[in-house]
Amino acid sequence: MPVANRGAITACVILAVIMQALDTTIANVALPYIQGSVSASADQINWVLTSYIVAAAIMTPPSGWLSARFGRKRVLLVAIAGFVAASVLCGLAQSLVQIVAFRLLQGFFGASLVPLSQAILLDIYTPEERGSAMALFGVSVMVGPVLGPVLGGWLTDNLSWRWVFYINVPLGLLAFLGVSAFVQETRVEQGAKLDWTGFGALSLTIASLQLMLDRGEQLGWFGSGEILIEAVVAASAFYIFLVHTFTAERSFVNPRLFLDRNFALGMVFIFVVGITYLASLALMTPYLQTLMGYPVVTAGIVMGPRGMGTMVCMFIVGRLIGKVDTRLLLATGLLLTAWAMYDMTAWTPDVSQWRIIVTGFVQGAGLGFLFVPLTTVTFSTLPAQQRGEGTGLYNLSRNIGSAVGISAVTALISENTQINHAELVSHITPFNRLLQQPEMQAYSPLTLPGRAALDELVTNQATIIAYLDDFKLLMILSLASIPLLLLLRRPRQAAAVDHSIAVE
Numbered sequence: 001m002p003v004a005n006r007g008a009i010t011a012c013v014i015l016a017v018i019m020q021a022l023d024t025t026i027a028n029v030a031l032p033y034i035q036g037s038v039s040a041s042a043d044q045i046n047w048v049l050t051s052y053i054v055a056a057a058i059m060t061p062p063s064g065w066l067s068a069r070f071g072r073k074r075v076l077l078v079a080i081a082g083f084v085a086a087s088v089l090c091g092l093a094q095s096l097v098q099i100v101a102f103r104l105l106q107g108f109f110g111a112s113l114v115p116l117s118q119a120i121l122l123d124i125y126t127p128e129e130r131g132s133a134m135a136l137f138g139v140s141v142m143v144g145p146v147l148g149p150v151l152g153g154w155l156t157d158n159l160s161w162r163w164v165f166y167i168n169v170p171l172g173l174l175a176f177l178g179v180s181a182f183v184q185e186t187r188v189e190q191g192a193k194l195d196w197t198g199f200g201a202l203s204l205t206i207a208s209l210q211l212m213l214d215r216g217e218q219l220g221w222f223g224s225g226e227i228l229i230e231a232v233v234a235a236s237a238f239y240i241f242l243v244h245t246f247t248a249e250r251s252f253v254n255p256r257l258f259l260d261r262n263f264a265l266g267m268v269f270i271f272v273v274g275i276t277y278l279a280s281l282a283l284m285t286p287y288l289q290t291l292m293g294y295p296v297v298t299a300g301i302v303m304g305p306r307g308m309g310t311m312v313c314m315f316i317v318g319r320l321i322g323k324v325d326t327r328l329l330l331a332t333g334l335l336l337t338a339w340a341m342y343d344m345t346a347w348t349p350d351v352s353q354w355r356i357i358v359t360g361f362v363q364g365a366g367l368g369f370l371f372v373p374l375t376t377v378t379f380s381t382l383p384a385q386q387r388g389e390g391t392g393l394y395n396l397s398r399n400i401g402s403a404v405g406i407s408a409v410t411a412l413i414s415e416n417t418q419i420n421h422a423e424l425v426s427h428i429t430p431f432n433r434l435l436q437q438p439e440m441q442a443y444s445p446l447t448l449p450g451r452a453a454l455d456e457l458v459t460n461q462a463t464i465i466a467y468l469d470d471f472k473l474l475m476i477l478s479l480a481s482i483p484l485l486l487l488l489r490r491p492r493q494a495a496a497v498d499h500s501i502a503v504e
Helices: 006-022 031-037 047-059 063-070 072-092 096-110 113-124 130-158 168-182 196-219 225-247 255-259 261-291 296-320 326-344 353-379 384-425 438-443 448-487 499-503
Strands: none
Touching (some): 006 072, 006 168, 047 096, 047 196, 047 261, 063 072, 063 113, 072 096, 072 168, 130 296, 196 225, 196 384, 255 261, 261 296, 261 353, 261 384, 296 353, 326 353, 326 448, 353 384, 384 448
């Protein structure tokens, strides 16, 4: 039976998805400006990214329960309103504590936007039309990586970094009005229950682990009492979660899901994808703006083709599913990602813009070869009744991978910069013949200005080497994942491709 106002419903829920998708990347290019505004250090400013991801990771699995218990339309309206309000608060933030807290709020409210919008589209289209609807949905999710860096750079340069958050107000207002006017409420299930013990233990595990990773480098890791407490809390909460999961009659996570080999391996692969993609984005922003001196608009433009590569290859791969072995497509994606990281290990601040664009496009293409086939093979052998729960865990794994990856590479940058600085300084003495050359007098270690200039130069070189080491680590991680492909079972038939599952 045709649904009234189907076009309007599609437009407003797609708008909500675009608003959420933009926020995954739009803030990246503005980070150096936010850092200066709130007086944060280089490792602290990445909390702006990880706080949002962690909050979204925690709140994505309960989205189905919230929808069943309170009604899909009502939950979606609250999510849109809360997301917009949190965005305004982010724009008004005057300190690091404030913006991190408000980004947490953004993540909590934004987590429901994608799965609920997807569910609405699945309801209003017939089974024959759902393929096209999900393709449109997948494109809307990918708008964020494509337009986010470019739009974020333009807003930051022409207005202020605060506008990367204020831009959500008109988008959210239109989405809210559209959902209010056109979307029908679903039946409320008063008896719907959530396993609060499992949910609470898992949430505490994720939050404690992320705090430990974010603050570890700054506090000296396990030499700090705070880090020890966070590690103990994370380990204890995870233990409670595991015990509860395997003993409760109806637990938050169904352990039988992991008996499916493809699903278990898919969770590992999407975790790696989360690390390599968003961690590399977190590295690119300070590399381009701080080390290479790129204006924020230029940085956004050269990062944009990365998302374009993903979008193009998602459509190409969608046509190859079922015709080419899925494991071959995944291997291609991992190899393209590894090649892009390998190329980045040879970068210097003098690297050309064209090379940055091409390498970014290749990395994005690798992601395009991973998203759709990985979703297909992960859920191809999972029983239909378990796919809803599996989707929540799948996206949880990706979000945790992203947050852990960003924290890990940021901590390594800080630590390796100090190590590299010490190694480089060990070769600098007043008797070094290079420093005795006339053109090197400005860097003479015998004068105070010379020592200051020399220290700045060495720190800059040490930082560049630290970035290259991180790129190498991400390359090794991508290559190390390839042998696991041999453990995947080939799907008996091509599963219906749902782009949105992979990129929620």
